[in-house]
Amino acid sequence: xxxxxxxxxxxxxxxxxxxxxxxxxxxxxxxxxxxxxxxxxxxxxxxxxxxxxxxxxxxxxxxxxxxxxxxxxxxxxxxxxxxxxxxxxxxxxxxxxxxxxxxxxxxxxxxxxxxxxxxxxxxxxxxxxxxxxxxxxxxxxxxxxxxxxxxxxxxxxxxxxxxxxxxxxxxxxxxxxxxxxxxxxxxxxxxxxxxxxxxxxxxxxxxxxxxxxxxxxxxxxxxxxxxxxxxxxxxxxxxxxxxxxxxxxxxxxxxxxxxxxxxxxxxxxxxxxxxxxxxxxxxxxxxxxxxxxxxxxxxxxxxxxxxxxxxxxxxxxxxxxxxxxxxxxxxxx
Amino acid sequence: xxxxxxxxxxxxxxxxxxxxxxxxxxxxxxxxxxxxxxxxxxxxxxxxxxxxxxxxxxxxxxxxxxxxxxxxxxxxxxxxxxxxxxxxxxxxxxxxxxxxxxxxxxxxxxxxxxxxxxxxxxxxxxxxxxxxxxxxxxxxxxxxxxxxxxxxxxxxxxxxxxxxxxxxxxxx
Numbered sequence: 485x486x487x488x489x490x491x492x493x494x495x496x497x498x499x500x501x502x503x504x505x506x507x508x509x510x511x512x513x514x515x516x517x518x519x520x521x522x523x524x525x526x527x528x529x530x531x532x533x534x535x536x537x538x539x540x541x542x543x544x545x546x547x548x549x550x551x552x553x554x555x556x557x558x559x560x561x562x563x564x565x566x567x568x569x570x571x572x573x574x575x576x577x578x579x580x581x582x583x584x585x586x587x588x589x590x591x592x593x594x595x596x597x598x599x600x601x602x603x604x605x606x607x608x609x610x611x612x613x614x615x616x617x618x619x620x621x622x623x624x625x626x627x628x629x630x631x632x633x634x635x636x637x638x639x640x641x642x643x644x645x646x647x648x649x650x651x652x653x654x655x656x657x658x659x660x661x662x663x664x665x666x667x668x669x670x671x672x673x674x675x676x677x678x679x680x681x682x683x684x685x686x687x688x689x690x691x692x693x694x695x696x697x698x699x700x701x702x703x704x705x706x707x708x709x710x711x712x713x714x715x716x717x718x719x720x721x722x723x724x725x726x727x728x729x730x731x732x733x734x735x736x737x738x739x740x741x742x743x744x745x746x747x748x749x750x751x752x753x754x755x756x757x758x759x760x761x762x763x764x765x766x767x768x769x770x771x772x773x774x775x776x777x778x779x780x781x782x783x784x785x786x787x788x789x790x791x792x793x794x795x796x797x798x799x800x801x802x803x804x805x806x807x808x809x810x811x812x813x814x815x816x817x
Numbered sequence: 818x819x820x821x822x823x824x825x826x827x828x829x830x831x832x833x834x835x836x837x838x839x840x841x842x843x844x845x846x847x848x849x850x851x852x853x854x855x856x857x858x859x860x861x862x863x864x865x866x867x868x869x870x871x872x873x874x875x876x877x878x879x880x881x882x883x884x885x886x887x888x889x890x891x892x893x894x895x896x897x898x899x900x901x902x903x904x905x906x907x908x909x910x911x912x913x914x915x916x917x918x919x920x921x922x923x924x925x926x927x928x929x930x931x932x933x934x935x936x937x938x939x940x941x942x943x944x945x946x947x948x949x950x951x952x953x954x955x956x957x958x959x960x961x962x963x964x965x966x967x968x969x970x971x972x973x974x975x976x977x978x979x980x981x982x983x984x985x986x987x988x989x
Contacts, residue, residue, distance in 0.1 A: 494901045556938070557903045565896060565904045565937040566869040568944045594940070602940050 485512040485613050489585055492611065494557040500548050501525070503538025512613055513646075519555040519607035522547030529786060552607075559606055562587055572708070574602040576684075582696055584614035584689025614689060616697050620648070620791075621655040625664065627795045628656075628780050630750070635676055635725055636660060637797075638745055638777060641754040642763050643784035648791045649754040650686050650730060652784065654697060656752055657687070657728045661700020678703040679724035681714035687730055712736040715744055728752045738768040745777045759783050760796060824985045831984070835977015839970045844920035846962040848885070852925070853955055855881045855889070856932075860948045863941065870904065870937045871896055884918035891915065892933075908933030928954040 486509045490498045493515075500523070501515065514526030522533045522544035532540040533547035541547065550558075562579060563570050573579040578588045590608030594601045628636045639656075643649050663675035682688050682705055688695035690707040699705065704722045706714045711729050715737075718724055727744050729737070732753045744751050757763035760781050764770045772778065781796040855877050862873035871893040878889035888911050895907035902910070909930050916926060932951040936944065 495899070553903075557901060560903050560937065561901065563937075564869045565871060566863075566873075567938050568863055568941040569867045569869050571867075571940060574940075604939065 485510060485615070488583055489515070489611055489613055492558070492562050492581060492585070492587070494554055494561065496554055497523075497550060497558065500534065500536055500538065504534060504540070505538070508540065514613070515609075515611040517550055517555065517558065517609040517611070519552050520549055522549060555607060555609070558609065559589075562609075571602055575600055577603065578684075580685035580689060582689070582691045584616070584686065584697055586612045586614065586684070586686060588612070614686070614697075615651065617648075617651050617655060618658070618698065619655065620652050621659055622664075624652075624782060624793060624795060625656070625659055627797070630779075634673065635750055636752075637779035638751045639753075639780045639782060640763070640769075640773075640778040641752070641782045641784060642757045642759060643754070644758055645756060647784045647786045649784060652782070652791075652793070653728055653730065653752055653754055654687050654699060657703055657726070658698055658700040660726050661703040675700065675702045676725040677723065678726045678728060679718040679722050680705045680728045681709055681711050681718060682707050682730065683709060683711050683714065684730065687728065712740040715740040719744055719747055719749065724749055726750045726752060730754050731756065733766065733768055735768050738772050741772060742775070742777060751777070753778075820989065824989065827985050827988075828978070828981045831977045831981020832974075833977070835974045835980075838977070839973040841920045842962075842966045842970050842973060845922065846959050846966060848919050848921050849925060849955055849959040849962055851882055851885055852921070852929075853952055853959070855885055856948055856952050856955070860945055860952075863948070864945045867941075884915055887918075888912060888915040904937045905934045908936070924958050925955060928958070 486501055486504070490502075493501065497517070501509075504512075504525070508525070508527050511528040512525060513528070514524075514531070516524040516526070516531075518524075524531055524547075525534050525540075532542065533544045534540060535546050536548040539546075559567070562581060567574070570579055574589065577590075578586050580586050588608075588610035589603055589606050591603040591606035593603055625636070628639055630637045636656075641649050641652055657678050657680055660676045661678045663673045678700060680687050680699060680703060682690065685708055687697075688699045688703075688705040688707070689697050690705055693707060695703075695705050704718070704724070706718060709717070711732065712734070715727060715729060718727060727749050729741075729751070730753075732738065732741060732755055741751055741753065755763055755766070755769055757766065757769070760773075760783065763781075764773055779797065781798075783794045783796070785792045785794075858877045858880060859873055862868040862876060863870075866873070868876065874889045874893040878886040878893075881889060891914060892904075892908045892911035895902060895910055896904065898907065912926060912929055912933070928951050932947060935947045939947075
């Protein structure tokens with residue numbers, strides 16, 4: 485995993501990380517760089533401080549501390565020496581680079597009429613390494629199929645952060661677009677038109693409008709677009725069969741989503757929640773769930789062996805009650 | 818006979834040195850002017866086009882005569898060096914490498930290097946401000962260079978001939 489992001493790091497930092505044990509390098513998820521403070525890395529759900537010799541410790545005392553010069557160089561590399569071209573990204577607090585990796589930034593914000601206009605004096609970085617798991621959704625697709633309409637049902641993916649939601653819906657989009665949604669046995673149907681509204685450039689990781697992940701041949705991506713607006717734009721202009729959005733939760737998202745569902749488009753969305761019960765405690769989500777906007781729910785959980793998923797398909801009329809039709813848990817990848 | 822040839826050579830050399838100095842004096846305001854145009858172009862690329870810096874430098878170089886074009890191209894190219902230099906480093910290295918080919922002097926160089934330490938690392942408004950500041954300094958230098966040219970260009974030419982003549986007289 486490390487080699488995917490080495491081009492973003494200054495040589496000194498890449499050398500330090502290059503000395504990490506191979507097992508850690510392969511499972512690397514996050515590199516957290518804070519100017520003048522210990523270097524922290526996250527791998528396989530754990531986090532440790534990294535020493536200059538590549539050793540890993542629980543305590544920060546002997547860890548490697550990146551200098552301000554190094555952080556400046558790193559910022560320059562990440563922004564292609566052009567911070568001024570990233571104003572929109574800085575306002576959102578992170579930048580997405582080629583390969584879909586997302587770099588969160590911290591520093592002093594610049595305000596304009598009370599709203600954040602950008603960040604300056606950047607001293608904190610969180611490099612999140614994106615992974616594309618082709619086939620992550622294979623086991624789930626037969627359970628989501630809508631055989632009468634020849635498409636898949638509207639689905640809400642629920643999980644806390646960092647549990648693989650985006651990875652899963654990216655693969656769902658890819659499979660539907662390729663026509664692999666029909667189920668197991670390698671049977672293929674005609675692919676469906678998929679529209680992705682990628683507000684945070686995470687699903688397709690577009691660089692200059694072109695997806696860097698394989699999201700399928702019949703997929704259109706609206707990059708860096710506010711979800712509610714993007715969903716409406718896609719409905720109007722791209723006539724999708726399936727609409728894919730990440731992290732819904734606002735009232736306006738719900739309104740746009742409703743619009744899509746009533747237009748006969750299947751929606752695949754994700755939301756931050758531990759489980760279905762948790763999701764119902766959020767007002768915007770509760771309304772959607774109780775109206776029956778979603779026919780299926782996927783709960784994702786991360787365990788030591790990998791990701792686990794559970795599909796819930798409450799039948800019509802059972803929506804307001806506890807779902808009963810539980811599928812057995814199965815490993816995702 | 819040999820003496821005559823020697824004297825002629827000295828005269829010729831002296832004249833040439835004088836002319837060369839005069840040419841440098843004349844070239845300096847011209848070079849500063851092209852530099853100003855280049856910075857103007859960079860300002861447009863950065864301020865209105867949001868063009869990434871390496872690309873902006875390349876584009877500016879296309880419309881710039883030598884020796885400035887080579888300097889800009891090198892600054893952009895050096896960013897890919899193996900040691901991962903910051904823009905400031907690659908910019909000053911490029912300037913050091915190509916400065917001898919230009920007729921500009923140290924105040925211009927100082928202004929350019931100062932500009933390099935702020936290019937690419939702040940927001941658009943800030944970038945434009947830094948570019949304008951550098952342009953202002955260069956304009957002042959340009960005026961001074963024109964004054965120098967008027968005052969010393971002819972002087973240099975005649976001085977070259979006269980000093981050569983003096984040497985010839987002293988030797989003979």
